[in-house]
């Protein structure tokens with residue numbers, strides 16, 4: 001009996017990997033990052049895209065991944081938490097992304113420039129620049145604070161002056177919580193990715209392995225620095241400056257957070273991300 005349970009446990013652990021490889025057979029695997037300020041409606045939109053029944057969602061803590069099949073694609077959407085404290089994690093996922101969806105909250109006039117700045121930062125990032133981006137003006141329900149045309153107009157300078165023009169970008173309006181239909185936008189994103197799939201895949205492969213190598217190097221350098229710091233402290237010679245300790249702890253915290261996300265991801269994307 002204990003042996004049988006062990007077998008079941010083993011099978012349960014292996015199953016996600018088995019299922020992913022089985023489902024993804026012959027399908028093009030693509031990763032899309034879902035970005036936007038907190039409460040802009042990313043998770044609600046994701047539920048809508050997956051045609052799931054709308055239920056109220058909690059704020060995303062860090063990261064969540066959803067996978068489903070659309071036409072020839074096995075689509076993985078990385079729904080990244082939009083709270084300020086989580087935004088530093090976003091760029092870690094850009095290298096493996098084939099495209100992005102950026103959600104703007106049409107009701108949040110007060111934070112619109114903050115959202116635009118985050119959009120600009122994202123599309124200028126080395127790992128995202130030039131990739132297809134769907135910008136969604138969400139919460140376009142009755143009486144929304146900003147009209148779609150005004151949003152479109154206010155994104156123009158960003159498009160003209162910066163990298164939004166370099167990305168293949170499309171803007172769609174809708175209301176994720178009401179009857180908004182974002183399938184058209186998703187379809188545009190998938191078709192655009194399809195048109196340059198090989199090019200994007202080569203870039204993703206190259207950038208992801210470079211990123212993994214760099215992060216692993218940074219991790220070992222950090223470990224080395226911590227080791228030296230411990231030796232330094234144990235000898236209690238000249239005290240270590242408090243600023244050095246704090247900045248080291250800060251970077252360790254970031255790595256721990258990121259590694260936690262990565263380990264969650266590696267369960268879902270075997271072969272794509274190596275911890």
Ligand SMILES: Nc1nc2c(ncn2[C@@H]2O[C@H](COP(=O)(O)OP(=O)(O)OP(=O)(O)O)[C@@H](O)[C@H]2O)c(=O)[nH]1
Pocket residue numbers: 036037038039040041042043044045056057058059060061080081082083138139140141174175176177178
């Ligand atoms: N009126 C309206 N409310 C919406 C819409 N989309 C989302 N909401 C609501 O906005 C709130 C935040 O939605 P989420 O989907 O959790 O937002 P999020 O961008 O995922 O937020 P974080 O996970 O914190 O980054 C929820 O109460 C949703 O019900 C919309 O199109 N219209």
Ligand SMILES: [Mg+2]
Pocket residue numbers: 042043044058059060079081
């Ligand atoms: Mg969310």
